[in-house]
Amino acid sequence: MTVRDHLEKQSLMLIAAAMVGHIGNYAYHVITGRMLSAKEYGLLMALFGIINLFLIPMAAVSLVLARAVAIQIQDHRGGGITDLFRKWALGMALISIGYLLLAWSFAPTLQKAFGFNRLAPVLIAAFILGINLFLTLSGALLQGLQEFKGLALRGSLLFGLRALLVGSCLLLGWRAAGWALLAHVAGMIGALILSLVYVIPKLSESDPTPAPSALPLLRKMLEAAPILFTFSILMTADVILAKRYFDPELAGQFAQAATLGRMILWLPLPIAQVLFPKVVREGNATDSQRHTLFKAMSYTLILIAGTLAVGCFGASYALKIVYGIANPPSEQIAWFRGIAIAMALLGPVYLLLQYELARGKIFRLLPLCLLGPAFPLGVHFFHQSPEVLIRILLLINSGALLSSLWVLRQEMYVTRCRREASPESVLPD
Secondary structure, three states, rough: OHHHHHHHHHHHHHHHHHHHHHHHHHHHHHHHHOOHHHHHHHHHHHHHHHHHHHHHHHHHHHHHHHHHHHHHHHHOOOHHHHHHHHHHHHHHHHHHHHHHHHHHHHHHHHHHHHHHOHHHHHHHHHHHHHHHHHHHHHHHHHHHOOOHHHHHHHHHHHHHHHHHHHHHHOEEEEEEHHHHHHHHHHHHHHHHHHHHHHHHHHOOOOOOOOOOOOHHHHHHHHHHHHHHHHHHHHHHHHHHHHHHHHHHHHHHHHHHHHHHHHHHOOHHHHHHHHHHHHHOOOOOOOOHHHHHHHHHHHHHHHHHHHHHHHHOOHHHHHHHHHHHOOOHHHHHHHHHHHHHHHHHHHHHHHHHHHHHHHHHHHHOOOOHHHHHHHHHHHHOOOOOOHHHHHHHHHHHHHHHHHHHHHHHHHHHHHHHHHHHHHHHHHOOO
């Protein structure tokens, strides 16, 4: 059986795990929505937004390492993976220490900027960035090795454990954003331990093959980081900008709607995770890989359309269930729907982004880099209301979708030309 034949099975496994993660994530927001005031919940979501601005570009590390592992397996049957793990783990440990030292140095300034009454949330946020580096490394190995069961379980554990722990904080009366962050850290540690359970048996002490050179990998990371940072802005910056331009109560209400609306983007992400190691290749894609892309895009569009329909129809129920709002204001329902549509536009963009990164063809997505700064710049000049912010986001995300669809069009064009020239050459392998 070819790897393409496993696309549906492996995607479904990760989607099922994502659904478990969804339940855990909803539980986390149900608890924090009741545990914190709207103002403090807005602060927590703004802090998570800033954390995610750093975490999503870190995906450049994950994708480049996953690509290196997949290529090693294709060409050298896994040689060098043990050395890669050791060297990169040491480097990430040093960077993690650097994050903590920086946070400690600027903690009072950051504490004042966010409005927290203690230093702990700032230091915990820095710890989140540090531990995520190790999650990134273990996740890259799991993805490159196509150990999707490990990827599925660690995601479920992270969100399930943090929901359980933040619920314990609520029962104990520890009603502060710092405790909610600490529950997230504990979930990350649990996910990391589980990742290592799957990774370490794959590492051979007797493997003498050296790891791929770090400089080419670092260069590819630097090439991918701007595009991923752009994607992170379009995905997470709305709550940060709302915190900056609106009063705390309004920003908190917007964060509630935006956090729920953003969850629509989670369902198609597992399909992109499965797609990535299956289309890794130096140079042009094969017919089989294009076939995998088209199939993955079809599944992504179906998932997004179905989820968007359910989300828009049940917007008021979602706000009631998660945040306990008896009668959600019509404005908040409209914000939920607007953010959900804006995030739905990014689903195909993320899939194509993964496809291009796997093939080392990221130059075709460079137009995305212009759209990242355009969103906060537009909101800087036009921030009369949340509705205006959402309209700007919809416009920018529509541009992101249009700028990336030509990649899909190009692959479809090549497939059509090859089919016309030699129909049997494009049949599935």
